[in-house]
Amino acid sequence: MNDTRTYRLPDQQAEGHRRNGPVGVRAYAISEEQKQLGAGRRYYLRTYGCQANVRDGETMAGMLEQMGFVRTSDQTEADVLLFNTCAIRQAAEEHVLGEIGQLRRLKEQHPDRIIALCGCMAQEPGVVENLLKKYPQVDLIFGTHNIHRFPALLQQALKGERVVEVENEQSSLVEEMPVHRTFAHKAFVHIMLGCDKFCTYCIVPYTRGRQLSRPLSYIIEEVQALQKDGVQEVTLLGQNVNAYGRDLGLQDGFTQLLEACADTGIPRIRFYSSHPRDYTVSSIEAMRDRPNIMNALHLPVQSGSDAVLKRMNRGYTAGQYRELVQGMKERIPDLALTTDLIVGFPGETDAQFQETLDLVDACSFDMAYTFAYSPRPGTPAARMTDAVPEDVKKERLNLLNQKVADHGLAHNKAWEGKIVEVLCDGPSKKNPAVYAGYSRHNKLVNFRAEKAEPGQLLAVRIDRAHSFSLDGTAVSGEIEYNE
Ligand code: SF4
Incomplete structure (x- = not known):
């Protein structure tokens, strides 16, 4: 097999990737020849991780079907097996590698079968080199910024080349890509890519690059088209939706976007995920005043300790978070609030963990995604000393989960009979x-x-x-x- 490494920019700078000036917008293109690639062939697609990945998976499913492939859930009958990976946790990565390891036999049985890996894992330093060396069954690797090139890359791989294409940064926004939606009645809409926040534990700014907002008019056109198509609910997706439009020079762009989406009349609008530091009162008031913006908010806090939040580089204190939540609940008394919480961040003491429990009591979340900290290579937190022992993390996680469940039940009890x-x-x-x-x-x-x-x-x-x-x-x- 020829080894075609189209290009790879492996440097992972400590502060993440730099973009040289604004990027342009261009339309997705596919050749007539590429549209014939899947005739009589089947594909298997497995997506790991967050909703942004799910939405990317829908795009790649749309591309494969545009090429004529038919989906199968049976790996043994697939001509193309695509793994859309997640790098946020070590366990997800190990799972992918285990699954790809098991495909060696399938590849040997049918050497023409293409095994492809894309998504955040491909953007991590060292992962591509490891895959190329230890997993000869992998034919195609591409990154989060190369999805629009998938048909061309697959065409190369089908010719027997081993193809790698991973860029550090999105060179332009590509619009009008096909999509195979998971649900006919609800849809995810990317409003931005990447993140500028650089929380010290998080790999996202390195795997998905710096923040890049889609122009507002494109998003609204997409929402209008979805509405015409019978979609009842859209979820606006971004790593930090509250910062939407800053890179486009918009003042309070997220409020503008929320209001413009609400004006389309689509019955339900949600958004995910928010950062406490970038919230504006106007966006909370838009939620309150527009009945088609749902009263449910996911607002990750991560810790209730100022010292831990500082080490995480979250950019707010526990007190500021509490004030923000109080202001939101004053404006929207029935707001359903959910969050993310990490226990056992390096150096977290018993007293600092207790501050997290106190914050959960003070904010009374409807639900929380809770995690025991695990280091991601390449992030600043992975270089921190003073690791919390695994048994302590586990104990703290159990205590936290019980508290979260108690608050969840109390909130849900209030719905009985309604x-x-x-x-x-x-x-x-x-x-x-x-x-x-x-x-x-x-x-x-x-x-x-x-x-x-x-x-x-x-x-x-x-x-x-x-x-x-x-x-x-x-x-x-x-x-x-x-x-
Ligand atoms: S805001 Fe979210 S995506 Fe961005 S660096 Fe922090 S945790 Fe990662």
Whole structure:
């Protein structure tokens, strides 16, 4: 097999990648020849990680189908196997490497089969070299900034070349890429790529590059097109949506964007993820004043200790976070607030962990994603000394999870007996005898109904609360929502 390394810029600067001036916008292009590549062939796609990755996976599925490939969930019958990877945690990486390791036999049985890896892992220093050396079954590797080139890269790989294309930085924004949406009734919309925050534990600014916002008009056109297509709910995606538009010179760009999206009339708007430092009062008021912006907010705090937050380079204190939450709840009393929390960051003492527990009590989150810290090579935190022992991390995580669950249950109990609007996703994956969907406050609701279709907005009476979900029954007739 020829080894074609188209280009690779492996330097991972301590402060992340630098962009030389603003980037342009151009349209995605695919040749007629590339559109024929998949005729009579099947693809298997596995996506790991966050919603941004899921959205990228939808784009690559759209490209593969534009090339004529048909999707299969059976690896043994796939002509192309694509792994869309995540680098945020060591465990996810090990899982991918384990899975790719097992594909050696499949490749030997059918040497024409293409095994491809893309996403954040490809952007990490040393990973490509390791894959090339230890995993001869991998034919194609491309990075997060090279997705628009996927058809051309796959075409090269199908000719028998071993192809690597990983850039450090997005050279231009590429619009009009195809998409195969996971759901017909709800959609993810990228509003920006990358992040400028450089939290010391996080690999994202290195794997996804510096912040790059899509022009507002493109986003609104996409939301309008989705609405025409029957989509009921859009989730605006970015690593730090509150900073949207700064690189475009917009003042308070996120509020402008929220209001413009609300004006399209699409029934439900959500956004993910936010950074406490960049919140503006105007964006909170837009949430309050526009009924199609959902009253659910994910606002990662990470720690309740000022000393830990400083070492994390989060740029706010626990007191500032509490004030922000208080201001939000004064404006939106029924706001459903969720967060991310890390325990066992280097140097975290028992007293500092207690401050996190205190903050959870003070803010009373509806739900939290909790993590025991694990170092990501290449990040500043990975070079910090004073690691917290694993058993201490585990103990702290258990205590924290119990507290989070208690608050979740208390919030959810308040919904019992009330009628809420639920956007149905279809039968529940865990129990097909009931349907599943999400309320306006982003609560997972499992409900009984005679019949419910994906994409249908239903009135559901809440019968029973759990820590992280609600059980209910669809009701009909004249409905007065209690939310
Ligand atoms: S704001 Fe989020 S994505 Fe950006 S560096 Fe911090 S943790 Fe990573």
